[in-house]
Structure formats: structure tokens, C-alpha cells
Amino acid sequence: MxxxxxxxxxxxxxxxxxxxxxxxxxxxxxxxxxxxxxxxxxxxxxxxxxxxxxxxxxxxxxxxxxxxxxxxxxxxxxxxxxxxxxxxxxxxxxxxxxxxxxxxxxxxxxxxxxxxxxxxxxxxxxxxxxxxxxxxxxxxxxxxxxxxxxxxxxxxxxxxxxxxxxxxxxxxxxxxxxMVHLDKFTEGVKRFIVGLAKKVILANSFGEVADGIFSTPAGELSVATAWIGIIAYSLQIYFDFSGYSDMAIGLGKMFGFDFLENFNYPYIARSVSEFWRRWHISLSTWFKDYVYIPLGGNRKGPNRTIINLLIVWTITGFWHGASWTFMAWGFYFGILIVLERIGLAKILAKLSTPLQHVYLIIIVMIGWVFFRADSFSYSFAYLKTMFGMNATRFVDGQALIYVNDYWMIFALGIIFSIPIIPWLRKKIISLTNYEKAIVPVLSITLPVVYMMLMVVCMILLVNSTYNPFIYFRF
Incomplete structure (x- = not known):
């Protein structure tokens, strides 16, 4: 279920x-x-x-x-x-x-x-x-x-x-x-609805795009279509998994439990190390506490630290699935974290903040190609297409169709993958008499927003048979 x-x-x-x-x-x-x-x-x-x-x-x-x-x-x-x-x-x-x-x-x-x-x-x-x-x-x-x-x-x-x-x-x-009181139960319901909306409205839509593109031979894709596919998958896996975590945390509150946060806007990170402090936090801390530190962590010299990091991240990849592509995905991030630890982080720190974000996003999307593809051959062929090395067209009709049909979903996905709502909340509080001006308005409008989200989710669930959870297979 x-x-x-x-x-x-x-x-x-x-x-x-x-x-x-x-x-x-x-x-x-x-x-x-x-x-x-x-x-x-x-x-x-x-x-x-x-x-x-x-x-x-x-x-x-x-x-x-x-x-x-x-x-x-x-x-x-x-x-x-x-x-x-x-x-x-x-x-x-x-x-x-x-x-x-x-x-x-x-x-x-x-x-x-x-x-x-x-x-x-x-x-x-x-x-x-x-x-x-x-x-x-x-x-x-x-x-x-x-x-x-x-x-x-x-x-x-x-x-x-x-x-x-x-x-x-x-x-x-x-x-x-x-103990469960009304405020906690209400908070749980809100959190559950937000997670459900992430899953049903956003993740499922991105999944349809990603599945359609990744089921096409890489050599038949244009450069633009390949990039649309990996952007769609990057957003799908984020909203799918963070949405499930939101629903889990919300359900926990309904029954009186307080679970720790599992995501903290990972796509705003400026390094791979920071990304993994924000993505699937419970898994990262599990491997740190039960594998990395018992292996010696960083206490036995730089060479042993590098070996420990590569072991941990290869196992992390293998945890996700019984496939060499998953192991390669984990090893790939292990190498990047090692490079950042031995000097790359200092180089990145000298770059402007936008360039650091661009570095992180591109690096992560390359990793998602291996995570999503079924084989190494398809992964490498897909990457070649992404970077224009497959002698394919830059843009084709398929890319234009996806842009025309899904541009609003992509816009919403990008907006909600960054902490724009917490930022707006802080801005409003700092610029207004929050208690007198905003709280009464929010007390009326927010329940309506949550109800509308729930109604939209129900309509989509009734009319759609596409409803996978990516992390169920892990």
C-alpha cells in the first residue's frame, strides 16, 4: 500500500x-x-x-x-x-x-x-x-x-x-x-497534504516526461531533449522522495511522533558535500555513524580517510540497488567528495555563488543519469548526447512538445525546489506587523489552499494510473 x-x-x-x-x-x-x-x-x-x-x-x-x-x-x-x-x-x-x-x-x-x-x-x-x-x-x-x-x-x-x-x-x-494535541495533529495534516501534492502534482508529472525520454535510444534524442529528460528526473526524484518524507513526518505527527527532517532543499547546495548534508539526511547520517566512523573516519590520516570515504559511498550506491550502475553512482559521489576534501572545495569557494550552484547542479544531474539508466552503455550514450557528442541535433520537435506541454510544471518544480516560501515568510514578517496584518488573513486563506491542493490531488489520482514511488524498490 x-x-x-x-x-x-x-x-x-x-x-x-x-x-x-x-x-x-x-x-x-x-x-x-x-x-x-x-x-x-x-x-x-x-x-x-x-x-x-x-x-x-x-x-x-x-x-x-x-x-x-x-x-x-x-x-x-x-x-x-x-x-x-x-x-x-x-x-x-x-x-x-x-x-x-x-x-x-x-x-x-x-x-x-x-x-x-x-x-x-x-x-x-x-x-x-x-x-x-x-x-x-x-x-x-x-x-x-x-x-x-x-x-x-x-x-x-x-x-x-x-x-x-x-x-x-x-x-x-x-x-x-x-501526546497529540489539536495543533500538532493539524500540523501533521498540513505536512501530509504538502507531501501528497509534491508526489501527485509534481513528481508524477516529471516522471511521465523522464520515463518517455529515457525509454528512447540515446542516439535518437536531441541535446535539448536529453537535458529536459535529466532535469525532469532530477525534479521527479526530489519531489517523489521528499514528498514521501513529508507525508511520513505528517502521519507521524497525527499519531504523536516527531520524526527528524530528511530533506533540506538540497538543490541550493554549493558543493557535493553540502548536497549530501541536505539530501536523504537520515541515510547519510546512518552511514556516517555506523560505517564511516567505525572504519576510522578521518582519525587515521588522509590516505585512510580517502579509502573510508570511497568505501562508504560505494556501499551507499549498492544500498540503493543490486546493479553496477548504482555502485558506480555511489563511487562517483565518493570521488567528488574526496576531491572536495583535498582541495577542490577551496577552489569552489573562490568562485561566485551562482557558479558554485551551477557546478553542483550539473555534477548531480550527471550522477542521476547513472542512477536512472539501466546500463552503463545507455548512461554514457545519454551523457554524450547531453554534451553534444553524439552528432545529434540541438533541438527537435520532441523537445518543443515537452516544453510546450510541461513548461508550467517545470517552472513550479524549480520554484518549489528552492526555499522561496520560507524566504517570503521571513520577508513578510520583517516588513509588516505580522500578528495584526498577516495572521488573520492566513487563518482564512491557508485552509482553502490546503483544501484545493487535496482536491487537485484527488482528481489526478482518480484519473491517472501512473503513481510509482521511486524509493519503494530500495
Missing amino acids: VFSNLVFLFVFLPIVLLVYYIVGNSVKNYVLLLASLLFYAWGEPKYVFLMLFSIALNYIFGLLIDTYRKNLSLKKLFLTIAILGNVLILGIFKYANFFVDNINNIFHTSLELEPIPLPIGISFFTFQAMSYVIDVYRKDAEVQKNLFSLSLYISLFPQLVAGPIVRYNTVAEQIKKR
Whole structure:
């Protein structure tokens, strides 16, 4: 089930909210747990047992780590087994086919493995479970002795299938006790509507453009069409994923949870390092805290720092999908971050701010080509077309059609990918008597705006069958 599904919006969510607020506080967690398991089982019931196995695995080893805390060797052993168990789950269900195919290609063997469907959100709930046992080992979090509470943490449906990756120590107290008041619930509803609008109005529109262009052989595209395609995909993946994160944060508030922000206008960054401090923040911090720092971080000299960065970013790419193009995408950003660390950042700092933004946008879009394309050959052919190296026309009729049909969506996408609304809010506050002049107007107009956004989303959902979530496959 997805948040932009009519069944979720008009059946599942209203029923869960109604039951949640009717029952007493002692039962609320059980209602949410049952709803979360039903949410996950909706599309593929058998994989709910995989999640239950993951919960049991991490619950047991969390208890063992805590019980034998004073025995360092046993504690390390239990942590190692827990991590290997989680990695094995990912390895079997996400990477097994990839490894078998590559073994066959390298050694000319004929090993056969039935295609294993990818369980939705497996990377997200597995990483959350791993962070729990690691935090218990490090004493960054208390062990959870209530199996149902840990189950709720790992399976909580607002952030279950596409993040943000919620760290246990940030919600442990909220699982025990949380309060919801009208203002918080209202804020959650607003945030959910904004995320839904990002997804349905913007991301789906950009997805139609990107899919149409990337399904065309790169040699048949004009330079302009290739650029339209990658700009569309860059905006699609941003509004798709940040929209989902907004909906997750909004749903969390409706049930009393406060999740950390996952996006902070990444396209206004002026370096790759800054971009990744703004994009998918929960994943970046996860790899920093659980991979980069344990490898030694920047504490073991410059050469080791470079190696650690390249390892982390290659794994980051592989986390996104079982494909060499994903690994190359991660390695590509690792190289760029290394270059910025060893001197490129100082050179960029001497450039004007607009040039720094141009550098970042072009670099990121080149990376998105590898992320979106299905093969290296198509990626390189597409890049050659983008930069006029494929002997194709600069502009063709296809490019003009896309510009004519989607110019308003592109304009809206660019506007809302930068913090223009927060900037306008600050400007208005600084220039007016905000409380007296603006608040009364906003109290009337904003509810109307949110209602209109919701109506537009409903119309588009009813009339469209194109409604994918990019990060569901990760």
C-alpha cells in the first residue's frame, strides 16, 4: 500500500485514526502495530513474516547484548551475529540474483536461481533494526524488553517502506508515551497534504516526461531533449522522495511522533558535500555513524580517510540497488567528495555563488543519469548526447512538445525546489506587523489552499494510473 493510494487515503487511514483515538492510551501502540503489519502485508502478505523474523532476530540479540554487557567477547559476538543476520536478509532478498548473474558472467557457469521479488522497504526496516542493536551495544540506547514496542519501532507504517530511517534512540521515549494535541495533529495534516501534492502534482508529472525520454535510444534524442529528460528526473526524484518524507513526518505527527527532517532543499547546495548534508539526511547520517566512523573516519590520516570515504559511498550506491550502475553512482559521489576534501572545495569557494550552484547542479544531474539508466552503455550514450557528442541535433520537435506541454510544471518544480516560501515568510514578517496584518488573513486563506491542493490531488489520482514511488524498490 502507498500513501498516494485512494484506498489508503479514504479507507485505511481514516479507520486507523478513528480507532486510535477511540481506544485508551494503553492500547494505542497495539492498534498502530496491527495497522502497520496490515499496511505492509497489503501488497505482499508473505513478506510480513520476513519482517517478523527480522524483529525477532534483533529483539533476541538486543537482549543478549544487554545481558552479557560485562563480557566483552560475548557482547561482540552477539553484535556480529546480529549484523550478519541482518546483512544476510538483505543479501538473500535484494542481492542474491545480482551475485549469481555476475558469477555466471565471470566464471562462465550456469548457476540458476529463481528470481526473488524484492520485499518493499527491506533496506529501510533492516537498517533501522541494525541501528537498534548497534545502539544497545554502544549504550546509546536502552534495550527494549517489550517485544511489541520493538515491533512497533521497526514496523511503524508512516516511515516503514521508504523512510526516513528513524533511529531508535530518537523515538524510544515517544513509543512509551506521547501526546497529540489539536495543533500538532493539524500540523501533521498540513505536512501530509504538502507531501501528497509534491508526489501527485509534481513528481508524477516529471516522471511521465523522464520515463518517455529515457525509454528512447540515446542516439535518437536531441541535446535539448536529453537535458529536459535529466532535469525532469532530477525534479521527479526530489519531489517523489521528499514528498514521501513529508507525508511520513505528517502521519507521524497525527499519531504523536516527531520524526527528524530528511530533506533540506538540497538543490541550493554549493558543493557535493553540502548536497549530501541536505539530501536523504537520515541515510547519510546512518552511514556516517555506523560505517564511516567505525572504519576510522578521518582519525587515521588522509590516505585512510580517502579509502573510508570511497568505501562508504560505494556501499551507499549498492544500498540503493543490486546493479553496477548504482555502485558506480555511489563511487562517483565518493570521488567528488574526496576531491572536495583535498582541495577542490577551496577552489569552489573562490568562485561566485551562482557558479558554485551551477557546478553542483550539473555534477548531480550527471550522477542521476547513472542512477536512472539501466546500463552503463545507455548512461554514457545519454551523457554524450547531453554534451553534444553524439552528432545529434540541438533541438527537435520532441523537445518543443515537452516544453510546450510541461513548461508550467517545470517552472513550479524549480520554484518549489528552492526555499522561496520560507524566504517570503521571513520577508513578510520583517516588513509588516505580522500578528495584526498577516495572521488573520492566513487563518482564512491557508485552509482553502490546503483544501484545493487535496482536491487537485484527488482528481489526478482518480484519473491517472501512473503513481510509482521511486524509493519503494530500495
